Amino acid sequence: MNWLNILTPSKVSFELAVLVALEGRLLRRLPKEYRQFIVSLNGGMVCVEHALQTRIYDEPYELGVRHIFSLNDSGVVDIQEGWRESNVGSDAVLPIADDGGTGFYFLLLDRVHWGQIYFSYKDEFFMTPSADWAAVSHGLPRCLGFVAKDFDQFGRMIEGKSK
Numbered sequence: 261m262n263w264l265n266i267l268t269p270s271k272v273s274f275e276l277a278v279l280v281a282l283e284g285r286l287l288r289r290l291p292k293e294y295r296q297f298i299v300s301l302n303g304g305m306v307c308v309e310h311a312l313q314t315r316i317y318d319e320p321y322e323l324g325v326r327h328i329f330s331l332n333d334s335g336v337v338d339i340q341e342g343w344r345e346s347n348v349g350s351d352a353v354l355p356i357a358d359d360g361g362t363g364f365y366f367l368l369l370d371r372v373h374w375g376q377i378y379f380s381y382k383d384e385f386f387m388t389p390s391a392d393w394a395a396v397s398h399g400l401p402r403c404l405g406f407v408a409k410d411f412d413q414f415g416r417m418i419e420g421k422s423k
Contacts, residue, residue, distance in 0.1 A: 261293075261415045263301055266310075270303035272330035282337055286351055291375035293411040294356070294367055303330035310418045314379050314405030321405060323379055325418055326360030348386055353378075356411075365407065365414075373400065377408040 263269075279298065283289050290298070305327050312323040329335040339355045350370075356377075357365035363381045368374065384403035408414040 261412045261419075263297060263304070263415055266308045266415065266419045267301075267304035267306050267328065269301045270305075270330045272302050272333040272335065274299055274302040274330075275332050278332040278337060282331065286354075286369060288369055290354075290369075291367070291411060294375070297328075297411060297415075298331050302332075303328050303335060306418060308418065308420075310420060312379075312407055312417050314407050316380070316384075316405040317402055321379075323363070323407070324359055325357050325365060328357045329355065346386075348388070366404070367411065368400075375410045376406065377411065377414045378404040379407050380404050 279290075279295070289295070306325045310324060312325070314321050314323060329339065331337060336354060336356060340351075343355070344351070352368060352370040352373075354367040354369060355364050356367045359365070359379075362383070363379055364385065366378045366380065368376045368378060378400070380403045388401045388403055408417055
């Protein structure tokens with residue numbers, strides 16, 4: 261997967277110390293494909309036309325990706341920290357991208373959904389307290405819709421080559 265075919269790289273410098281601290285806090289190493297992306301590009305703006313599909317609350321939705329977050333500099337780490345302070349989400353859910361409007365894409369880090377990409381609208385996500393995550397099927401609230409089996413497939417879907 262050549263991410264340079266589908267995005268303009270972030271101008272935010274990658275900082276190994278930020279990655280090491282995040283993995284230390286999460287008590288797990290990030291999935292290989294995502295980790296390689298962060299180390300080499302550290303986020304960027306999607307610059308190709310695309311459409312992704314998911315189902316949320318059993319309804320079909322068509323989605324797009326605007327921006328894949330950098331790890332640092334108001335990126336993944338700061339977003340997740342803010343949510344943790346507000347008692348929203350889960351440590352096993354890393355915000356990695358947005359749709360340019362009302363939604364976020366998440367990299368899941370729990371055992372059952374390791375490395376998978378999900379989507380949720382902000383309002384739904386923010387109204388789901390941390391305590392609700394474990395109470396539903398497989399630890400996922402219904403506000404999350406499956407998008408891709410891993411980060412590379414996510415990129416191929418944006419590129420229009422989902423296989």
